[in-house]
Structures are given as C-alpha cells and as structure tokens.
Amino acid sequence: TACSSKYVLSHMHPMWQEPLAIPGGDRQSPIDIVVRKSLFDPHLKPLVPAYDPQTCQQIWNNGYSFLVEYDDTTDKSTLKGGPLEDQFRLCQFHFHWGESNAWGSEHTVDRKLFPAELHIVHWNTEKYDLFEEAVMEENGLAVIGVFLKIGKRHEGLQKLVDALPAVRHKDSTVDFERFDPACLLPSNINDYWTYHGSLTTPPLTEAVTWIVMKQHIEVSHDQLAVFRSLLFTSAEEEVQKGMVNNFRVQQPLRGRPIRSSFS
Ligand SMILES: Cc1cc(=S)c(O)co1
Numbered sequence: 613t614a615c616s617s618k619y620v621l622s623h624m625h626p627m628w629q630e631p632l633a634i635p636g637g638d639r640q641s642p643i644d645i646v647v648r649k650s651l652f653d654p655h656l657k658p659l660v661p662a663y664d665p666q667t668c669q670q671i672w673n674n675g676y677s678f679l680v681e682y683d684d685t686t687d688k689s690t691l692k693g694g695p696l697e698d699q700f701r702l703c704q705f706h707f708h709w710g711e712s713n714a715w716g717s718e719h720t721v722d723r724k725l726f727p728a729e730l731h732i733v734h735w736n737t738e739k740y741d742l743f744e745e746a747v748m749e750e751n752g753l754a755v756i757g758v759f760l761k762i763g764k765r766h767e768g769l770q771k772l773v774d775a776l777p778a779v780r781h782k783d784s785t786v787d788f789e790r791f792d793p794a795c796l797l798p799s800n801i802n803d804y805w806t807y808h809g810s811l812t813t814p815p816l817t818e819a820v821t822w823i824v825m826k827q828h829i830e831v832s833h834d835q836l837a838v839f840r841s842l843l844f845t846s847a848e849e850e851v852q853k854g855m856v857n858n859f860r861v862q863q864p865l866r867g868r869p870i871r872s873s874f875s
Pocket residue numbers: 621731733755811812813
C-alpha cells in the first residue's frame with residue numbers, strides 16, 4: 613500500500629544514526645508532555661475514528677518495527693475530528709518498545725516512561741493524493757499515540773501476537789486480515805494531548821499532528837515478550853539482533869504549545 617512505501621521506511625535500520633541537523637528541526641518528536649504546561653482547548657472536538665477491518669492487508673517487519681498495513685486506496689478507514697481540520701486515511705499501525713518493562717515508549721508524561729507505545733498512522737487525503745506526498749508536508753499526517761502498560765492480557769491484540777513469529781526477520785511479510793485497530797484504543801478516546809511534531813523515524817519530517825491518548829491500554833508481559841522475539845536483522849545476516857529499544861530519544865519542545873482536550 614502507498615503508506616508502506618518502501619522509500620519512506622525502507623532505509624530505516626536499527627538504532628539508525630540520528631542525523632546531525634534536521635531541516636527546520638524545531639518541531640521534532642517525541643517529546644515529554646509536561647501536564648501542567650499543557651493548555652485545555654475547549655474547541656477541540658471528539659475524535660472520530662471509523663475503521664473498516666476489511667481494509668487490513670498484511671504485517672511487515674521493516675527492520676525497525678512491525679507495521680500492520682491497511683489498503684489506503686479508498687476512504688473506507690478514516691480518522692477525523694479532534695484537532696483535525698481535514699479527513700485522514702488509515703494506512704498503518706506499529707509499536708515502539710523497550711528490552712525491559714521499565715522503558716520503551718517514545719513520548720513520556722511528566723517524564724513517566726511506559727513499556728511500549730502504539731502509533732496509528734493516517735494521512736491527509738483532502739490535501740494530498742499519496743502518502744509519499746503527505747509525509748513531506750506540514751499537515752500531512754495524523755498519528756494517534758497510545759501508551760501500553762503491563763497488566764492483563766489484551767484479547768484483541770492476541771490475534772496479532774500469534775501472527776508475529778511469521779515476520780520474525782527484517783523484510784518478511786505475512787497476510788493479515790480483518791483486524792480492527794479500534795480494539796487497541798483505550799475506552800476513553802476523548803481525553804488526549806495534541807501538538808505538532810514529526811515522524812520519530814527517518815525521514816523525521818515535521819508532518820505530524822500528534823494525538824496522544826491520556827488513558828493507556830494494558831497488555832500482558834507474555835504478549836510484549838513476543839514483540840521482543842522479533843529481529844532487526846534479515847534471515848541472511850550472520851549476527852541476529854533482537855528488535856528492542858526501537859524508540860527515538862526525546863526532542864526539545866522549542867516553545868511549541870501542547871493542547872489538552874480535557875481540563
Ligand atoms: C510514518 C511513520 C510514522 C512513525 S511515528 C513511525 O515510527 C514510522 O513511520
């Protein structure tokens with residue numbers, strides 16, 4: 613699918629070297645969300661995710677994370693509302709996680725780290741024709757971030773966990789159907805923080821309206837352990853490297869406002 617276009621994600625490799633300077637560079641992600649500095653915005657609307665599970669296509673290990681990819685050639689799975697002016701189309705979701713439960717998330721809340729973070733990626737189909745275009749433009753992408761905590765087993769996630777051994781190595785894909793990303797959203801999606809930032813992986817373009825959920829979801833220790841059984845390396849490489857700590861270091865806020873949808 614367009615959103616998994618190899619050019620955007622293909623040159624990523626584990627622990628990629630951070631470029632020295634990013635063009636602009638004052639709207640980078642991830643960041644620490646300082647709650648008392650966020651500003652309640654009463655004009656923020658409820659978020660309206662409308663996903664059709666039939667658009668689910670495959671899982672791809674791209675050597676940095678695993679992406680669950682959706683057919684984004686129609687408007688069957690969309691996101692609108694919240695801070696968004698336009699309608700966005702679902703293209704993929706993926707996670708970032710640590711080697712231990714003590715860290716792994718990209719964003720933090722008052723410096724609190726979570727063991728993992730879900731990113732659901734959408735692109736602006738009112739302004740752009742292709743994901744590749746949107747990823748280079750200021751209001752091109754909308755990413756929902758959801759923190760994961762270790763607790764009870766997440767029944768909806770298990771279908772995905774069971775498919776992961778099939779994509780153990782970099783560049784492997786496996787068909788994956790009828791998965792509704794809405795099952796990974798917390799029960800309350802009306803409470804979120806939103807700010808303008810970037811992709812947290814190359815090309816690190818400052819194209820993202822971030823929507824970070826206040827409420828986390830719970831997954832079991834064993835479910836997260838399967839994430840850690842994936843590999844950064846392809847089957848051909850002699851030295852296999854475990855896919856862990858695939859998060860970016862935090863970036864300066866540079867005076868950006870962080871709005872909250874709740875007071
Ligand atoms: C498009 C995209 C967004 C994020 S946040 C990521 O990690 C990879 O690709």
